Amino acid sequence: MSVDLEQWGKELDAMEAALRRNEREREQYERSLKAYRDYNNTIDFAREEGEEKGRREGKEEGLREGEEKGKIEERKNIARKMKSLGMDVPQIVESTGLTAEEIEEIE
Numbered sequence: 001m002s003v004d005l006e007q008w009g010k011e012l013d014a015m016e017a018a019l020r021r022n023e024r025e026r027e028q029y030e031r032s033l034k035a036y037r038d039y040n041n042t043i044d045f046a047r048e049e050g051e052e053k054g055r056r057e058g059k060e061e062g063l064r065e066g067e068e069k070g071k072i073e074e075r076k077n078i079a080r081k082m083k084s085l086g087m088d089v090p091q092i093v094e095s096t097g098l099t100a101e102e103i104e105e106i107e
Helices: 005-084 089-096 100-105
Strands: none
Touching: 005 089, 005 100, 089 100
16 A cells, blocks of 8 residues: 555644644634623623612602602691691691692592
8 A cells, every 4th residue: 555645644634734723713613602691791780770870769769759659648738737726827827838729629
């Protein structure tokens, strides 16, 4: 059996080139995959941060609204008591900060 060393060398060179090409393709794939994962992680993190910020702001706004409603209700309770004591509307307006219309609506 005769071996053509020149042909064998050419085949080895071709195989080596193919392996290098495959290595470059694998490296490119890995870089692309890493970039894809990094991008998705960044988006997920931003989404989570945004959702948390939205919940926090919503909670704060809800507390402010609740406090304001509580203050208004307390002023109405005071106005109700003042009205039951026979105080006139201008005095109640002056004391509570409610409008005359709001006081008239109180039973």
